[in-house]
Amino acid sequence: MAPASPSTARALNDRLALRLLQSEGPLTAGQLKTLTGLSRPTVADLVERLQGSGLIHVVGEAGAARRGPNARVYGIVAEQAYLAGLDVRMDSVEVVVTDLLGTRLAEASAPVAAAADTETAAHEAVALVERAAREAGVTRLHSIGIGAPGLIDPATGDLRDSSSLPAWHRRLVTVLQERLPAAIQVENETNLAALAEQRLGAARGFETFVMIWLSFGIGAAVVLDGKIRRGASGGAGELGFLPVPGTGGLPSKDSCDGGFNSLAWSPGAVRLAAEYGLSPAPDDGELPGAALIRTAVAAVAAGADGTPEDAFLDAYADRVALGAAAVAAVLDPGCVVLGGEIGRAGGAELARRVQDRLTRLSPLHTEVRATELGGQAVLRGALLAAQQSAQDALFPTGT
Template sequence: MTSVRTATPSTARAINDRLALNLLLEQGPLTATELRELTGLSRPTVADLLDRLQRGGLVALAGERGEARRGPNARLYALVTSRAHIAAIDVRSVGVSIVIADLAGQTLATAEIPAGPEAGHGAGGLAGRTVSTLLDTARRAGVDQLHTVAVGIPGLVDPATGRLDNTGGLPGWHTELIAALRELPGTGLILENEVNLACITEHRAGAARDRDTFVLLWLGHGTGAGVMLDGRLRRGASGGTGEIGFLPVPGTDRLPTASDCEGGFHALVGSSAVCALARDLGLPADEAGDAAAAEAVVHAAVAAGPAGAPFLDAFADRVAVGAASICVVLDPGCVVLGGEVGRAGGAELAGRVAGRLARLSPLRTEVRVGVVGGGGVLGGAVLLACDAARRDLFGGP
């Protein structure tokens, strides 16, 4: 016989509090009447939780709302977004971007730190400068204590330990920075792969808001994928889900190795390959072959109309090879083209990739253009850090 568990009074209060706090977060200031209507809770229960949340410093009076009736105006209650503050950091080879935000995810201050020709070591190196800039930027925003710092970084992040797996391809200052951030007193640290963060942003605020299952195919200087299945980001046993740059594919001159993805899918669609393809087809392309150069090539091909079609056709053929490999295994139903190069191709590239996927795979797959842009990594980091702060303050999983 199965026993039925009933919620204890304290559990019920915690559930009701969390429900009210999330409503105030999502909809802004509300009256007690509106909270009753939205939650279905009784008048005494709402009055009790509002009193409790005010005493806890999570809710405060935010003015009054005039009603179309006689009598006093209704009091408005709002979430105290200054109850906790978070930081988001985007770590790249060229430098670092920082955002300080409140509990609602509203930006309070930002900072940029270029890497320069030599990152250096110690307090004067880029890792030390990043930590000092983080704290200075927080103080400039009136923040003395950060609840959580979320960092988007290249490489694998172990989902069990949260630690960065430096396989030798990351600059030394990356690991120095993570070690320094772990030493910040009273501050939680979240590490996440940069493409995974962009995937979270596309899911919650971008091109895949209506999809619980999709894959973000990141096309930029490097190549990667973020995998969202049933509303959950999938990281794999070692954090390597989406390392599609290592995928063995036809059309390269060798196979990839454990330490070199140049023989894999990256060799077909990475920024250097994009620029080389353009030159092969008679289009101008910067020899540097970085993400900015590849983005410019794709933009120019789209703008050129029929003259750019041969390049877009050839590039779509390459992209579809990798996308098809993902789709026949995961059947995501939707692929979002992100990164500088993917977004530059717009609907012209997405349409071509979709057509080729339809011929390569029996599974129906929609192809969309990512919308979050270069801020997607920072945006995802803000979302994760705010989630952590709210779990701590609101309770719940």
């Protein structure tokens, strides 16, 4: 392989320094030299270049003596780009606006009228983004990350048509592009939650892991060698269609009834709880299956071993372990993170019980962990996607 040209080497060094300033925070030139392994003159040159391009600036001085140039602390100019992250639900949208460093400047959420037509609903969602940007004092968003249920077409990056999703979901990106001149990244909600858990939460330190999403529907995010894997058609992780024992049937190409979904999704958890004489509390906005799991975990924490709540948790953990064992046998991920509303409600207690059963089912060592980011996982992942998009555009890469 031919050595890198001087211009490419400079661009690579600049990008390395910017990444370090992004991950480690403000640094002196001396600290950059230590962390990059570059020579002092090379670091001095790249600091001058990055200051000249407006990407970094002096944010203070280090040390009690404040020794002048050598003590200057450099940081990324956060105002270089403003970002938005969207968590798109079936009937609502949540938005966060940040600067390039991730400092939250404004947040907003609102329902999207179920009776609204496709165009009206999409414009309602975009208006929420515009309102959050105004509240943040931002006149232009550089990048927007969107997490939504459904499959992403690996060829186009667009949401694929699905009869189970509102039509306004697929119209949303087009309306955003019409009204806001920003780079837009759309990704499946579970994939974004997994990205956030890897960078900030339960999967830190794992380059390969699977996140099982336990909610009204069942899915999974597959991360192999540090990368989200979507599969040939975008369907990698459609764990709800997995044929498993105990469902009384088999899934079909048109429905995951009879698959793992029937065992582990919220209605399945409700039916299972009824076998133990348990029923969800009156609707308070929480997913019924999650409410039942949360109540059972609280009862066990209060010392209710051997009770119907304890038995229900065991039975539900048995079900989740079936899906986790299939994942372990095929992918050997080393780590499974339980996410979604039910995974969040079950927390460490559910994860522990699934771990016990998985250890008996599979010869492959697989850690089972509960989500650490909870209900913020999708939004945090959307912001990370927007941040990555902005960095790729702003930080030099060389040619």
